[in-house]
Amino acid sequence: MTRLRQRFEEQRLPGFEFDPGTPCRPAMPPAREPERVEDHRKAHRQRLRQRFTEGGAAAVPDYELLEMVLYRAIRRGDTKPLAKRLLKAFGDLNHVLAAAPARLKDVQGVGDAVVFELKLIEAIGHRMARAKVLKKPILSSWDALLDYCQSAMAHRDLEQFRILFLDRKNVLIADEEQQTGTVDHVPVYPREVVKRALELNASALILVHNHPSGDPTPSQADVDMTYAIRDAADVLNIVIHDHLVIGKSATLSFRSEGYL
Incomplete structure (x- = not known):
């Protein structure tokens, strides 16, 4: 009987060869192949x-538009998490594109x-908006001008002062x-x-600056800066058509509000 038991215990079934002294471990599931993950992406x-x-x-x-923009920068991998992190950090697509490089790099995954x-993409958007007003009569393209100024300045973190120079026909x-x-x-020097x-032989100007706080109230x-520029320009017969203050979602016109 002992001899039969020994012979039975020594028999190994095909595919079950193992060292009796080695403890059994549960089989681990195979790791997902990187190629399959990349194929899915x-x-x-x-x-x-x-x-x-x-x-x-x-x-x-918006997050999927941003995903696709990121494809060129991140050739492999999933760009959706980064797109969502950017939108969460800055609020919307406009703020993402307008954010300063240093602030963008504060977001994990941005290099x-x-x-x-x-x-x-931001520069292309600005050029497209400006093309609608450049070399055209500004006073008859006023809505396009306001759209351009909003696009270029509404989402900036710092105040910026810019000037639109017009010729005698009020063409930009x-x-x-x-x-x-x-x-x-923002420092502004009327003499400059x-x-x-x-230097540009301009006959009229439109002054524009933004308020990062979002409130366009001057x-x-x-007001004092606008009047100083107007007084300096009057001496040379240069007209100040308007001063636009760009807020987050609204634009204030000095002329419409009675300041000019």
């Missing part, structure tokens, strides 16, 4: 591109390549940023404003 990108191609921007929410793509001949300041102040107008310093 490629398929997701292709579906997203197809949905955008067939339905346009209306077919995809130089991502910053480059975002600022490139130049659009230039003059100064960038702090969150609530008038000097630049003479401060007393804004």
Whole structure:
């Protein structure tokens, strides 16, 4: 009997060879292959591109638009989490594109390549908006001008002062940023404003600056600065058509409010 038991215990079934002294461990599930994960991401990108191609921007929410923008910067991997982190950090797509590079890099996953793509898209958007007003009579393209100023300045973190230079027919001949300041102040020098107008042979100006706080109500310093530029320009027969203060969602016109 003992001999039969020993012979039975020594028999090993095919496929069950193991060392009796080694403790049994539960089998681990095979790790998912990296190639399969990447194939899944490629398929997701292709579906997203197809949905955008067939339905346009209306077919995809902001985070998916941002996902696709990030494809060029992040060739492999999932860009959806980063797109959502950016929107959470800055609030909306406009603020993401307008954010300063240093602030963008505070978001996990943002490097130089991502910053480059975002600022490139921002620059293209500004150029498209400006093309609607450049070399055209401003006073008959006023709504397009306001849209351009909102696009270029409403979401900036610092105050910026820019000047739109017009010729005798009120056609926009130049659009230039003059100064960038702090969150609530930008230095403006009337003499430099008038000097630049003479260099461009401009006959009229529209002054524009933004309020990062979001409230376009002009401060007393804004009013005083406007009058100082107007007085300097009057001497040379240069007209100040307006001073626009750009807020987050509204624009204030000095002329409409009776300041000019």
